[in-house]
Amino acid sequence: MRYLPHTEEEIAEMLAVIGQQSLADLFAHIPADTRFQGELDIPGPLSEWDLTTHLEVLGQSMFTGSSRAVLIGAGSYDHHIPEIVRSLSGRSEFLTAYTPYQPEMAQGTLQGIFEFQTLTARLLGTEVANASMYDGASALAEALLMALRIGKKKRTVAISSAIHPHYREVVKTYLEPGPFEIVELSLGDDGRTDLSALSAIDDLAGVAIQSPNFFGIIEDHQQGADFVHGLGALYIACFSEPLTFGLFKNPGSAGADIVCGEGQSFGMTQSFGGSGLGMFGCKQEFVRNMPGRVVGQTVDKDGKRGFVLTLSTREQHIRREKATSNICSNQGLCAMTAAIYMATLGHTGMRQLARLNYDKAAYLRKGLLAAGAKPLFSGPVFNEFAVVFEKDFTPVRQRLLDQGIAAGLSLEPYFPDLGNAFLFCATETVSRALIDELLEEVRR
Amino acid sequence: MTHGPGTNGLILEEPLLWEKGKPGREAYSLPHRDVPEETVDQNLLGDGPEFTDLGELDVVRHYTRLSQWNFGIDTGMYPLGSCTMKYNPKINEKMAATAGLASAHPLLEADLSQGILKLYYELEQFLSAITGMDAVSLQPSAGAQGELTAMLMFAAYFRKKGEQRTKILIPDTAHGTNPASAALCGFTAIPLASGKHGILDPTAVEELMDDETVGIMVTNPNTLGLFEEHIREITDIVHSRGGLVYGDGANMNAIMGVVDIKRCGIDAVHLNLHKTFSTPHGGGGPGSGPVCVTAELAPYLPVPRVARTGEGYVLDTQSAESIGRVHGFFGNVSVLIRAYSYILSMGPENLKKASQLAVLNGAYVKARLLDTFDLAYDRPCMHECVFSDARQLPFKITTLDMAKRLIDHGYHPPTIYFPLVVSGAIMIEPTETECKDDLDSFIEVFQAIAQEAENDGERLRQAPVITKVRRLDETQAARKPCLRG
Numbered sequence: 004m005r006y007l008p009h010t011e012e013e014i015a016e017m018l019a020v021i022g023q024q025s026l027a028d029l030f031a032h033i034p035a036d037t038r039f040q041g042e043l044d045i046p047g048p049l050s051e052w053d054l055t056t057h058l059e060v061l062g063q064s065m066f067t068g069s070s071r072a073v074l075i076g077a078g079s080y081d082h083h084i085p086e087i088v089r090s091l092s093g094r095s096e097f098l099t100a101y102t103p104y105q106p107e108m109a110q111g112t113l114q115g116i117f118e119f120q121t122l123t124a125r126l127l128g129t130e131v132a133n134a135s136m137y138d139g140a141s142a143l144a145e146a147l148l149m150a151l152r153i154g155k156k157k158r159t160v161a162i163s164s165a166i167h168p169h170y171r172e173v174v175k176t177y178l179e180p181g182p183f184e185i186v187e188l189s190l191g192d193d194g195r196t197d198l199s200a201l202s203a204i205d206d207l208a209g210v211a212i213q214s215p216n217f218f219g220i221i222e223d224h225q226q227g228a229d230f231v232h233g234l235g236a237l238y239i240a241c242f243s244e245p246l247t248f249g250l251f252k253n254p255g256s257a258g259a260d261i262v263c264g265e266g267q268s269f270g271m272t273q274s275f276g277g278s279g280l281g282m283f284g285c286k287q288e289f290v291r292n293m294p295g296r297v298v299g300q301t302v303d304k305d306g307k308r309g310f311v312l313t314l315s316t317r318e319q320h321i322r323r324e325k326a327t328s329n330i331c332s333n334q335g336l337c338a339m340t341a342a343i344y345m346a347t348l349g350h351t352g353m354r355q356l357a358r359l360n361y362d363k364a365a366y367l368r369k370g371l372l373a374a375g376a377k378p379l380f381s382g383p384v385f386n387e388f389a390v391v392f393e394k395d396f397t398p399v400r401q402r403l404l405d406q407g408i409a410a411g412l413s414l415e416p417y418f419p420d421l422g423n424a425f426l427f428c429a430t431e432t433v434s435r436a437l438i439d440e441l442l443e444e445v446r447r
Numbered sequence: 448m449t450h451g452p453g454t455n456g457l458i459l460e461e462p463l464l465w466e467k468g469k470p471g472r473e474a475y476s477l478p479h480r481d482v483p484e485e486t487v488d489q490n491l492l493g494d495g496p497e498f499t500d501l502g503e504l505d506v507v508r509h510y511t512r513l514s515q516w517n518f519g520i521d522t523g524m525y526p527l528g529s530c531t532m533k534y535n536p537k538i539n540e541k542m543a544a545t546a547g548l549a550s551a552h553p554l555l556e557a558d559l560s561q562g563i564l565k566l567y568y569e570l571e572q573f574l575s576a577i578t579g580m581d582a583v584s585l586q587p588s589a590g591a592q593g594e595l596t597a598m599l600m601f602a603a604y605f606r607k608k609g610e611q612r613t614k615i616l617i618p619d620t621a622h623g624t625n626p627a628s629a630a631l632c633g634f635t636a637i638p639l640a641s642g643k644h645g646i647l648d649p650t651a652v653e654e655l656m657d658d659e660t661v662g663i664m665v666t667n668p669n670t671l672g673l674f675e676e677h678i679r680e681i682t683d684i685v686h687s688r689g690g691l692v693y694g695d696g697a698n699m700n701a702i703m704g705v706v707d708i709k710r711c712g713i714d715a716v717h718l719n720l721h722k723t724f725s726t727p728h729g730g731g732g733p734g735s736g737p738v739c740v741t742a743e744l745a746p747y748l749p750v751p752r753v754a755r756t757g758e759g760y761v762l763d764t765q766s767a768e769s770i771g772r773v774h775g776f777f778g779n780v781s782v783l784i785r786a787y788s789y790i791l792s793m794g795p796e797n798l799k800k801a802s803q804l805a806v807l808n809g810a811y812v813k814a815r816l817l818d819t820f821d822l823a824y825d826r827p828c829m830h831e832c833v834f835s836d837a838r839q840l841p842f843k844i845t846t847l848d849m850a851k852r853l854i855d856h857g858y859h860p861p862t863i864y865f866p867l868v869v870s871g872a873i874m875i876e877p878t879e880t881e882c883k884d885d886l887d888s889f890i891e892v893f894q895a896i897a898q899e900a901e902n903d904g905e906r907l908r909q910a911p912v913i914t915k916v917r918r919l920d921e922t923q924a925a926r927k928p929c930l931r932g
Contacts, residue, residue, distance in 0.1 A: 004797045006534055006725075008882035009804055017811045017883060026803040029810060030705050032827045036679050039707045044576040047794030051538050054791055058784075061562035062547025066555055073552045078775060081550070083478055087503060091510040099519030099535050101527055102731040104862075107914040108854055111517035112730035115510070118464050121931040126496040131930045134731065137588035140775035148631075169775045176749070176771035180602045180632040221491055252493035265775065274543070274784075275563045276553030276776020277588070278733035290928065296731065300932075301924035309916035313924040324636045329627035332589040332721065335731025343510055346464050349500035352475035357495075358484070359477065365485035383488050404559075412554055435481040 004048065066409060072437055073409040074367070076387040076428030077217070078139065078167050078243040079276055080268045083432055085347050088270040092340040102296075102332065106311045112335065113310035116298045119342035126248050126345070127262040128255025129284030133295035135338040136281025136330065139265025140170040143211060143241050144177035145294045145328055146263045146283070150209025150237040151183060152292050152327070157208035157236075161186040163196035165216035167243055168417045174211075194220035194380025194389075198230050209261075211239040214254070215247055217417075218426065219364075219387035220380055228258030237261060244268055245282065247385045249348075249357025261285045270344030271337055280337040290314070294328030356431060360386040363429040363438075370442040371427070379414075379424050387428035389414060389421075396423055403444050410441055449895040451888055452523060453857025458915050461512040463932050468499035474506045516915045517730070518859055524881055524889055526812075528831045528862035528874025529622070529670055531700045531722035533805075536792065539725065539785035548784060553776040557761050564760035567777065568753045570787045571737075577790075577798070578696070578716055579707035580739035584748045586778040590697060593717030593736030594628035594664075599770045600715060600740070600747040601661050601691050602632045607768060610689070616655055616663040618647060620670045620866045622695060634661055641868060645671045645824030649680040662690030667711065668698045670866040670874070671824055672809060672831035674706075682712025691715070691744075699723040700878070701806055701830035704799030708739070715740045724786035735782040749773050804879035805830040808886060812875055815890045819897045823869040831876035835869050844900040846871040848907040851918065852899065855911045856892045 009017075014026065023029055049057065066073070073081060096111060103109030103116075116134045123132035136142035147160045160178075162171060164187045171187070178185060186204060191197045196212050210231045214222035228238040240254030242264030248254075254262045266280035267273065285293055291314065299313035348356060364386040371390050372378065379389035392399075396411075403410040411425035418424070429438065501509070519525070525532035543549065551563050571583040587593035598615075605612050615634040617625050618641055626636040637655055642648035652663065662685045667675040675681070682692045694708055694716035700723040708716050720726050721734035728734065740748065746768040754763045793801065806829050813822070813832035820834035836846040850860035850873070862874040877886055899906055911917060 004793065004800070006536060006793070006880055007797065007800060007804055008880065009807070013883040014804075014807065017807055021807075021810045021814045023810075026807060029803065029806045029827070032676060033674055033702075033706060034676055034679065037706050037711045039579065039704055040710075043704045043795035043798055045573045045790060045795050045798070047791045048797055049791045049794070051792070054538065054542065054788055057791070058542045058545045058548070058788065061566055062545040064562035064565075065547040065551050066559035067547045067550040067552075073555065075552055075554060077554050079553050081552070085475060087474065087506055091507065091514075093540065094510070094514040095521040096514040096517040096519045097730055098540075098727045099521045100517050100730040101525065101530055101532060101728045101859075104527075105518075105850070105854065105860055106919050107851070107911050107916055108518040108859065109516075109730070110915050111513040111515065114461075114463070114516070115513050116731075117930075117932070121463075121465070122496070122498060124931045125498065137592060137733075137779075138775045141588070141592070141773070167775070169772055172772040173775065176599060176773055177631070179770070180599065182633075248493065249495055250487070250493065251491045253496075256493070272544070272549040272781065273552055274549050274781040275551040275560070276778075276780060277774065278779040278781045279775070290930070297928075297930055299924040300929040301920045303916040303919050305917055307916055309919045311919050311921050311924050313921065313930075314928060316925070324626035324630035326623070326627040326630070329591045329595055329624045329631060330589070331591045331622075331624050332728070332732040332734040334588070334729075334733045336727070336729025337733055339730065342464075343506065345496075345498055346501060346506050346509070347474045347503075348498070349468070349472070349474065350495055350498040351470070351500050352473065352477065353498060354495040355477050356475070359480055361487065362480070362482045362485050366482040369485075383491060409552070409555060409559070431478040438482075 071407045072433060074427050074429060074433060075409060075412045077412050077426055078265060079273045080244060080430055081273060081432050082268050082430055084270050088340060088343045088347055091343050092336065097336060097339055103312060110309060113298050115339045115342055117300060117310050119338045120298060122342055122345045123282050124284050126245060126253065127284045128253035129262050130287040131290050132284035133293055133297050135334040136283050136295055137334060138279045138281050139243050140173035142263040142281035142283050143170050144174045146239045146261045147174060147209055147211060148177065149261060149292050149294060150239060153237060153289060154208030157206040158182055159184045159186060159204050159206050160209050161188055161201055161207065162211045163188045163213060163216065165190055165196055165218055166211060166213040166241060167217050193382035194218050195222050195382050198227060201234055207234055207236040209237040209239050211241050213241040215244060215385045218380055218389045219384040220382040221251060221385060224254045224257035224259055244385065246357050246360060249353035250361055266341045269341035271340055278334060278337050280334045280341055292327060295330050296333060359431045363431060363433055364388060367427060367429045367438050370438060371445065374442055374445045386430055387426060389424055389426045391424045396425060399445055403441060408441055449891045451856030451858055451892040453855050453913060455913050459512045461509055464509065465499045465932060468501040468505060470500050472500045472502040474501050474503040523857050524885055525859040526861050526875045526877045527859060528876040529697055531876060531878055533725055533878040534880035535725055535727040536789060539788045542788040543781045543784040561759050564753050566784065566787055568755055568760055570783055573790050574718060574737055574739055577703055578739045579709035580716065581742040582745035582748060583737055583739045585737045585783055586749045586774045587736040587738060588774060588779050589732060589734040590717055590719040590736040591624040591628060592773060593738045594624055595631055596738045596749060596773050597693050597715040597717060598628050598632040600744055603747050603768065603770050604744065612659055612661045614660045616660060619868050621664060621666055622697065625664045625695060644826060645673050646675050647677060647681060649677045649684060652681050652684050656685055656688045656690060658688055660690055662692050664693040664695060666695035666697060668701050668829040671833050672828045673824060673826050674829055678711045697722060701802055703802040705802055709741060714744055720782055720786040725789040726782045726785040733779045733782055735779045801879045808877040808879060808881060812877055812886060812890060816893060819894050820873065831874060833869055834873040836871035839897065839900040842900050842904055844904050844907055846873050849896050849900065852896045852907045852910040855913050858889055
């Protein structure tokens with residue numbers, strides 16, 4: 004086996020040094036009642052050739068590929084990944100390093116993550132950002148736990164019902180064992196979150212609003228943050244599409260205390276929903292309550308600039324059960340990938356690409372409305388939106404699937420009241436010709 | 448003196464991203480605009496992020512230079528204890544990038560996603576077979592999230608039984624994430640001292656385990672690299688008081704095909720795919736921390752779960768007892784594809800052989816460094832061994848000094864100052880993918896460093912000297928945090 008370098012002679016020499024006769028002797032002290040019975044029941048070994056064929060066959064059974072288009076976002080977006088992002092983030096010096104515990108030999112990772120924190124903070128409009136969380140969903144759960152830590156005796160958090168349904172499920176999972184209450188806020192006719200229920204809550208620690216929300220609607224963070232601050236609680240802005248901030252105002256400048264969300268759009272393949280990237284920033288005053296790893300700038304013995312993991316007194320290896328979170332490994336390489344992506348686009352690219360996404364979705368939306376669909380909500384959108392069809396859309400959607408187009412996500416499984424409502428997404432990767440083909444089928 | 452592969456080389460300076468570039472440069476090729484510009488609500492418009500515009504070659508050089516300041520497994524030996532820094536096969540990168548899998552949308556109907564669901568289902572089966580456990584969730588994104596998932600399941604299990612259990616026993620050798628994960632579930636960590644031989648003493652468990660205690664979190668082999676030989680007695684005690692046993696599987700690389708986790712009496716164990724199953728650590732993730740459990744706990748696993756029917760694979764979201772989701776979608780699937788590819792490439796015999804050779808390498812390094820360093824516990828070790836700086840301290844040389852000197856010789860240092868029960872710990876885990884020649888070089892260099900500790904201590908205190916930066920001021924970094932530019 005090519006991953007196991009030992010020759011039989013070497014094994015014999017090494018056993019002699021240890022003073023053992025056989026490899027089995029190395030395990031002589033393992034009690035009989037804990038031993039594995041028989042052989043491992045797994046297939047293989049497969050040669051490199053056979054493995055590749057096997058995975059290709061699995062890949063071919065998927066609704067993907069150049070003849071297929073998926074016009075669904077809902078937390079996982081199809082964006083073009085520039086070749087330099089793929090090739091640089093795949094460099095094995097980044098790929099095969101551990102968490103940078105020895106900073107002298109990990110300055111590449113450390114400067115790269117320091118730059119990621121900086122770009123993220125600038126994008127989100129926060130004073131600081133951490134080195135990453137697992138994904139948007141757990142980042143939101145950790146943001147709410149952070150608000151509860153800061154709120155000390157306060158026990159209630161409120162979350163918009165237009166936050167991604169899966170994120171809300173993860174929040175419930177994380178908060179379940181604690182003495183906490185989660186209030187879900189309903190929506191107005193424009194698809195924006197109705198905050199009026201908040202005034203009746205007396206121990207409110209934080210309020211989380213996603214924008215664009217699950218229905219693609221841009222929420223009013225400014226108004227939300229002002230209102231929530233008036234109640235003495237923290238305002239948490241959440242997102243699943245960070246490209247939005249290339250075009251629209253960022254949540255930090257609107258007054259959000261914590262901003263968190265999913266960064267998959269920035270250079271990561273969709274890969275059935277992972278590996279993505281949890282992005283997390285907050286106001287400076289809350290930095291010691293922030294979960295996750297952070298990289299800081301410092302100097303070496305000779306006064307030269309360098310970077311280290313810092314503020315570790317918040318973390319498990321020092322504080323153990325009193326740590327701000329249990330996060331150790333996070334999404335390091337995904338953060339590096341996002342940083343390379345942001346560096347590649349720059350200010351200009353980010354604006355142009357965001358604008359193009361806005362226009363593509365607007366073109367598709369206009370066409371669907373002209374074909375008789377009704378907007379589910381009236382509020383403004385970025386690159387996805389929800390519409391309701393008068394007639395059953397399922398047969399049309401099936402015909403489009405046969406043509407290689409997955410046209411929208413049925414909202415019924417997530418919101419049973421919203422029968423025949425579909426969530427569409429169009430990014431820069433969807434051509435006008437394809438949209439026209441789709442519209443023609445819808446009009447038929 | 449003896450030299451490792453470390454040498455002086457040409458290292459290029461590189462500023463921070465925003466210290467270079469100019470408006471007007473571009474590294475991005477915008478897809479063709481074939482739709483008209485629509486009006487935008489001016490009240491919503493922002494200024495766009497303050498990013499610098501860079502040229503394509505600017506970006507390429509920037510990250511190429513940064514990468515060259517890094518040390519990875521592909522660069523050299525990385526014997527970081529408890530982290531299992533084995534070779535990350537190149538083919539697995541290609542497999543994760545398989546076109547049909549890498550571009551899969553997670554919310555498409557199951558009948559349009561059969562390939563990835565099959566892979567997901569089969570990987571659960573493989574991990575089940577390797578651990579001996581009955582059911583698996585692949586959702587957790589890292590070991591610590593796997594721990595948290597298991598603790599949430601324990602909490603749900605006792606809620607269902609109507610029992611109020613608030614304490615959990617955690618050995619002093621445990622990873623720091625263990626108590627942090629338990630605390631997130633509202634459990635109070637009760638420290639359990641390891642016995643004088645470096646392994647747990649059942650009588651200590653007997654004394655502390657009561658009906659207010661959830662159970663115990665055990666790492667086996669433990670972080671001293673020792674097998675918990677009384678594991679069955681301990682798990683029997685915990686079960687007899689109605690408790691549950693959590694296994695931290697960070698050290699699974701020592702026991703594949705040798706130990707059956709379920710037979711040990713463990714109810715839930717997490718695995719680190721980025722350790723035992725060769726997926727790259729990426730400088731701090733993405734990892735993957737599947738949780739494997741007994742049939743009794745299976746209903747509490749996160750949803751959705753992938754099930755197999757006559758027609759193919761389906762997603763099952765219904766389970767009244769489930770703790771719910773821990774990930775927005777299905778976990779770090781691209782990592783799962785790599786681990787799946789690794790297991791298939793290895794097959795049953797080679798996986799067992801990997802564990803045997805990992806232990807052989809650990810025991811060999813231990814045997815050859817016995818005369819050089821103070822051994823923390825003189826017992827048969829598994830895949831890693833723990834020494835200390837006790838013999839070097841009289842010369843005013845610490846573990847940190849020796850670790851930093853290893854860098855100058857071209858080796859990543861072992862894990863240091865962990866586990867906490869050994870003062871000045873040096874925890875060496877070579878992994879099975881290091882050959883004898885490379886182990887011998889490492890051993891000889893480490894022996895030479897111990898010699899230097901006696902004769903030329905200042906060299907160690909000054910080390911490293913040939914890296915891009917020298918020892919960094921961590922106190923200043925923490926006291927006046929500068930977290931962004």
